[in-house]
Amino acid sequence: MHVIDLFEWAARNFPDRLAFSGAGGDLTYREARAATNRIARALLASGATTGTRFAPLSPNCTDVEVATLGAMRAGGGFCNVNLRAGVDANVDILRRGGCEVLFFHSSVADTVPAFTEAIPELRLVLCVDSDETSYPSVRAWSERESSGWLDHQVPKSGLGLQGSTGGTTGAAKLTQASNEFIVMSCLAWATCWRFDSPPVNLAVAPVTHAGGMIVFAHFQFGGTSIFMDAPDLELVLELIESRRVTTLFLPPTLIYMLLAHPRLADTDTSSLRYLISAAAPIAPEKLVDGVEKLGPVMCQAYGQTEAGFPLTWISPEEIAEAVADGTQRGLLLSCGRPTLLCTIEAMADDGQILAPGETGEIVLRAPTTMSGYLNDDEATAQVQIHGWHHTGDIGYRDADGYLYITDRKRDMIVSGGFNIFPFEVEQVLLAHADVQDCAVIGVPDEKWGEAVKACVQLKPTAQTSEDELIAVCKGTLGSMKAPKSIDFLDQLPRSPVGKVLKRELRAPYWAGRDRQVS
Secondary structure (H helix, E strand, O other): OOHHHHHHHHHHHOOOOEEEEEOOOOEEHHHHHHHHHHHHHHHHHOOOOOOOEEEEEOOOOHHHHHHHHHHHHOOOEEEOOOOOOOHHHHHHHHHHHOOOEEEEOHHHHHHHHHHHHHOOOOOEEEEOOOOOOOOOEHHHHHOOOOOOOOOOOOOOOOEEEEEEOOOOOOOOOEEEEEHHHHHHHHHHHHOOOOOOOOOEEEEOOOOOOHHHHHHHHHHHHOOEEEEOOOOOHHHHHHHHHHOOOOEEEEOHHHHHHHHOOOOHHHOOOOOOOEEEEOOOOOOHHHHHHHHHHHOOOEEEEEEEOOOEEEEEEEOHHHHHHHHHOHHHHHHHHOOEEEOOOOEEEEEOOOOOEOOOOOOEEEEEEOOOOOOEEOOOHHHHHHHOHHHOEEEEEEEEEOOOOOEEEEEEHHHOEEEOOEEEOHHHHHHHHHOOOOEEEEEEEEEEEOOOEEEEEEEEEEOOOOOOOHHHHHHHHHHHHOOOOOOOEEEEOOOOOEOOOOOEOHHHHHHHHHOOOOOOOO
């Protein structure tokens, strides 16, 4: 099975239902199917084969989604770069990955020469939305091809996704994952969602990353995806009400901003079934706030470029029940139970599986795990040691199967010989009424080796101080884990998918040192 089979199912059963809308215009499943068939035929005629690497460089829009599906229909391997990343970073990813086909949006046409000059394998460059650039448009290039059904079998073992890791701690690695990886991730969502009528997905997060998996997953429900080309919370609220949106995936930082938006209380959000948080941990207090303001729609999933999305799921009902029952609030720290397709455990450094409640590295087995990193056998072997995929996350599962991520393995701070995980400090800070967002890092310290430092983004009306926040942390965690100092920032640096770039926060403090630990 291939993700195109999910799309075909919807196109055959709901041909006149809207498949895509919003930025780039409206297309029914019938219209989108015809366009993807033409694009696939044109690619095959140009010499594309199973695993030919292609990349979409575009904001979220109907045009790029159709081009992406056309390339996947031809058996292409999706190379995910993010429009919000720097040009040099994206050029490097596609050069190292051997990209052959580039689909770009006219809004970034001025950056295309940087790609064509630096990537020797790049042989086909097409504009997805305009005939007015110096490159052929997808429409003109493919219009002579037949729009009829293309009986082209794509092997499930073929390259489906060449993912770029987040790069929050260094240069991105390039993952190699099969077509089965993508379709099984989509099918995993069917074990999470329940819809009484065709769903409407508002695609705000980049569809080049996890947001795209959620678009694909809606095909099996005959759903519609509405594309937003840039995050705009005013428009998000307007579209939830006017288009009766059922599904919305946002990183935690945008959820925090949405919950604080002055128009939220006056917006009809009754159609919303799932407000999905992923990409980073969400503060339990924000889940409480969400349930109180939106009702039982808050939910959370856990995923990884190397291992698929979703790997775990905690439903709106579970979260709402935990909010209502004060004795169950601890569950709000969980990212849920493993999906039906995934086995997850905590592992000790020696490879032993740990008992419930014992903390170790989160490892998993699933049909969505990558085959490995491109041209990096050593890193592949490290991440697959003991026969499990190693996530690099630290956590535990409880007796009921719920997974708790307590930190990233490489984010751990060693202060005075004690291991301190930033996550628990961050949760205390996020519970403070004046804190919008935060990140905790280790900085050099002559006495302790590393000292705990918090980087805090305050709400506009905040009145708190450094001394007050440190005192709150000491009262909850004790002096050892409390920050020794706090930097107040207007904005935390983030990756294109919304993850805080702790390496950028750490860099000024560790500059000129041979290693990044003390």
